[in-house]
Amino acid sequence: MTVTTASAPGKIILFGEHAVVYGHPALAVPVHEVQATCRIEPLPAGAGVVIAAPDINFAAPLSAAPEDNPLAAAVRHTLAACPPTLPINARITVTADIPVARGLGSGAAIATAVVKALGQYVGRALPPQQIADIVFAVEKIHHGTPSGIDNTVIAFGQPVFFQKGRPLQRLAVGRPLTLVIGDTGIKSQTRKVVGNLRRRRDADKPRYDGWFQLMGRLAPAARQAIEAGQVARIADYMAQNHALLQQIGVSSDELDRLVRAALEAGALGAKLSGAGRGGNMIALVEDNRAFEVTQALQRAGAAQTIVTTVGSSAKK
Ligand code: MEV
Numbered sequence: 001m002t003v004t005t006a007s008a009p010g011k012i013i014l015f016g017e018h019a020v021v022y023g024h025p026a027l028a029v030p031v032h033e034v035q036a037t038c039r040i041e042p043l044p045a046g047a048g049v050v051i052a053a054p055d056i057n058f059a060a061p062l063s064a065a066p067e068d069n070p071l072a073a074a075v076r077h078t079l080a081a082c083p084p085t086l087p088i089n090a091r092i093t094v095t096a097d098i099p100v101a102r103g104l105g106s107g108a109a110i111a112t113a114v115v116k117a118l119g120q121y122v123g124r125a126l127p128p129q130q131i132a133d134i135v136f137a138v139e140k141i142h143h144g145t146p147s148g149i150d151n152t153v154i155a156f157g158q159p160v161f162f163q164k165g166r167p168l169q170r171l172a173v174g175r176p177l178t179l180v181i182g183d184t185g186i187k188s189q190t191r192k193v194v195g196n197l198r199r200r201r202d203a204d205k206p207r208y209d210g211w212f213q214l215m216g217r218l219a220p221a222a223r224q225a226i227e228a229g230q231v232a233r234i235a236d237y238m239a240q241n242h243a244l245l246q247q248i249g250v251s252s253d254e255l256d257r258l259v260r261a262a263l264e265a266g267a268l269g270a271k272l273s274g275a276g277r278g279g280n281m282i283a284l285v286e287d288n289r290a291f292e293v294t295q296a297l298q299r300a301g302a303a304q305t306i307v308t309t310v311g312s313s314a315k316k
Contacts, residue, residue, distance in 0.1 A: 015222045030159070074114040
């Protein structure tokens with residue numbers, strides 16, 4: 001066995017977050033500027049498997065890690081899917097520069113890096129769909145009822161048009177899109193935000209399902225605009241999507257402030273991205289406005305900003 005490493009990107013949702021949980025389509029893209037990495041190195045015979053996450057000062061033998069530890073679950077699910085011929089003795093170390101609980105898919109990216117690296121380590125390079133399925137099982141431990149979009153876009157590492165229960169469709173990007181991601185610095189707990197929204201929706205189904213339907217219609221329209229490279233149309237759909245996300249109660253003052261600041265600084269369109277109530281917003285900009293919009297977001301209180309380019313072959 002030789003040392004093996006694998007990485008996975010972060011992600012952002014372009015259109016359709018939350019509505020995707022209720023079966024509507026959504027668009028997501030990988031963010032290759034931030035990454036989770038897994039390194040696996042052999043240990044002497046009898047050492048067993050040790051998992052380590054030095055970023056959070058965690059290290060434990062796999063045998064002692066609790067069932068609901070996502071790192072251990074990723075390892076156990078992968079070993080069950082591709083059992084090694086001999087017992088493994090290895091140290092599995094994960095590191096990531098993806099901000100945690102900000103809607104950038106840090107948990108799914110870490111699990112993806114582990115599944116990918118471990119598959120390779122035991123001699124089975126797993127296909128993206130199988131990686132996505134294993135990561136979905138891990139995501140369910142802490143996210144309750146995930147739609148499956150995060151694990152899918154991260155495992156495939158490509159822009160996707162995603163709908164629950166339907167075969168994955170790739171999202172072609174007609175003209176590269178420059179996005180500035182602005183982090184409110186506030187944790188966005190997907191499980192909590194999705195759970196609270198479900199309670200509000202169950203109390204008033206017609207209204208909420210109507211809003212989800214409108215979001216669901218925006219995703220295919222936005223897909224067409226993205227494929228055709230029509231940025232003004234994309235920007236308009238972002239405004240509509242953000243307004244709907246405000247209606248369903250998942251925006252926040254901080255997110256709205258960053259969205260306004262980006263638009264005032266010349267962004268074409270802006271919206272929150274991910275679960276909301278914190279986490280990140282995204283702004284679509286002309287290349288030559290990325291700097292001004294970044295500065296405006298920082299002045300408006302963004303804890304962190306990332307500039308990313310979305311394109312079919314934007315992989316870095
Ligand atoms: C989280 O990235 C996106 C949500 O739609 C939740 C999900 O799809 O599981 C809010």
